[in-house]
Amino acid sequence: MMAAAxxxxxxxxxxxxxxxxALHAVDLEVARGEFVALTGPNGSGKTTLLRAILGFQVxxxxxVRLFGAPVDALPIRERARRVAWVxxxxxxxxxxxxxxxxxYGRYAYHHFLDRDTAADRALAQRAxxxxxxxxxxxxxxxxxxxxxxxxxxxxxALAQGAPLLxxxxxxxxLDIAHQLDLLGRVxxxxxxxxxxxxxxxxxxxxxxxxxxxxxxxxRGRRVADGPPGTVLxxxxxxxxxxxxxxxxxxxxxxxxxxxxxxxxxxxxxxxxALGRGPVHVVGGGGAGAPIxxxxxxxxxxxxxxxxxxxxxxxxxxEALGIVAAVEAPFAPLSDAxxxxxxxxxxxxxxxxxxxxxxxPSNLANLEDLRPFxxxxxxxxxxxxxxxxxxxxxxxxxxxxxxxxAAGARTVRDVPEALRAVADALAANAPRSTAxxxxxxxx
Numbered sequence: 275m276m277a278a279a280x281x282x283x284x285x286x287x288x289x290x291x292x293x294x295x296a297l298h299a300v301d302l303e304v305a306r307g308e309f310v311a312l313t314g315p316n317g318s319g320k321t322t323l324l325r326a327i328l329g330f331q332v333x334x335x336x337x338v339r340l341f342g343a344p345v346d347a348l349p350i351r352e353r354a355r356r357v358a359w360v361x362x363x364x365x366x367x368x369x370x371x372x373x374x375x376x377x378y379g380r381y382a383y384h385h386f387l388d389r390d391t392a393a394d395r396a397l398a399q400r401a402x403x404x405x406x407x408x409x410x411x412x413x414x415x416x417x418x419x420x421x422x423x424x425x426x427x428x429x430x431a432l433a434q435g436a437p438l439l440x441x442x443x444x445x446x447x448l449d450i451a452h453q454l455d456l457l458g459r460v461x462x463x464x465x466x467x468x469x470x471x472x473x474x475x476x477x478x479x480x481x482x483x484x485x486x487x488x489x490x491x492x493r494g495r496r497v498a499d500g501p502p503g504t505v506l507x508x509x510x511x512x513x514x515x516x517x518x519x520x521x522x523x524x525x526x527x528x529x530x531x532x533x534x535x536x537x538x539x540x541x542x543x544x545x546x547a548l549g550r551g552p553v554h555v556v557g558g559g560g561a562g563a564p565i566x567x568x569x570x571x572x573x574x575x576x577x578x579x580x581x582x583x584x585x586x587x588x589x590x591x592e593a594l595g596i597v598a599a600v601e602a603p604f605a606p607l608s609d610a611x612x613x614x615x616x617x618x619x620x621x622x623x624x625x626x627x628x629x630x631x632x633x634p635s636n637l638a639n640l641e642d643l644r645p646f647x648x649x650x651x652x653x654x655x656x657x658x659x660x661x662x663x664x665x666x667x668x669x670x671x672x673x674x675x676x677x678x679a680a681g682a683r684t685v686r687d688v689p690e691a692l693r694a695v696a697d698a699l700a701a702n703a704p705r706s707t708a709x710x711x712x713x714x715x716x
Contacts, residue, residue: 318593379433551575629657651698
């Protein structure tokens with residue numbers, strides 16, 4: 275592949291968090307106009323790779339070039355003119371009209387206090403038309419549906435006029451109709467405008483339907499790369515996701531698709547595979563990050579909460595693809611967030627409580643644990659002697675003591691917590707006399 279044709283050139287890229295290697299010497303070349311689907315289990319490094327391509331994540335080693343230029347040498351404004359970003363989710367607070375929201379994508383072309391031009395407004399209107407929202411231009415962002423809001427985010431990115439579009443799990447919160455609609459629009463735009471697209475996708479069948487290439491990451495390494503017809507296989511799903519599946523071909527399109535049947539009875543546990551768990555981690559303030567990463571590394575299914583947006587534990591959960599109950603920054607936990615947290619606790623087969631700092635805004639995390647302790651194995655990580663965690667006049671200490679009195683087990687460090695989780699799951703594993711052919715279907 276000639277250098278002039280590359281929109282993205284990633285070479286020998288390695289990234290670490292808290293001593294854990296998230297990406298291992300990854301190489302990736304994407305030609306101009308390609309639609310590449312980036313897939314892999316939770317914690318495989320998809321979001322980390324996208325953030326490194328954007329220049330948001332500083333690598334330990336390796337390089338990233340966008341259209342031939344080192345990404346770290348590009349000023350933010352110039353970077354925004356080359357690449358547009360559609361995040362996995364976006365917290366929406368202001369009910370601005372869609373037309374105004376999409377105009378935010380034009381900021382890279384203006385200086386402070388510059389006014390929007392007629393050309394800007396025309397581009398924004400065209401972007402709304404491209405995503406099927408031209409008739410909603412005057413509606414508030416909070417008044418539209420979740421699927422429409424995701425399309426509005428895409429329209430804002432398109433208004434940037436960038437030749438490269440990166441999407442991080444754009445279909446996560448959409449039903450199947452909206453998933454097909456959104457990806458169909460992205461593919462059509464890529465074909466019509468020649469925009470390069472890299473999209474992190476969980477659904478392999480959607481990736482095969484819309485992408486020119488599928489790149490698979492596992493444990494931070496690139497393990498497969500090529501057209502859908504050569505990449506998708508029963509062996510790949512078993513090796514990377516730990517799932518037994520049948521490979522079929524759609525007679526109408528000639529595209530491959532996979533039908534998952536059951537978990538592989540034996541084999542290596544991959545991060546994000548449908549394996550042991552789920553294990554729920556209660557944390558905050560960065561205290562939960564080490565155990566979150568360790569559980570993912572050991573192949574557990576993991577959930578987390580309740581965390582505050584922008585909290586470092588929330589960012590770790592997002593980077594690892596962990597489902598979490600999330601609250602607005604610095605706000606007390608709302609009834610809705612607490613209900614979401616309790617739902618995750620109800621699904622868990624083990625609970626780990628990190629030594630997180632407790633104040634008025636998150637004391638409810640400990641209070642909501644109490645009804646679950648007698649029936650779900652609960653492990654409390656002890657805080658280091660020199661690290662206070664009770665900032666609410668003894669209420670946190672009393673709440674943790676109540677959990678211990680109810681049966682929670684205390685441990686000193688992350689390795690001991692992992693052993694305690696494994697022991698708890700083994701002791702509570704459902705007994706079955708069924709043979710392999712009778713295992714539960716997915």
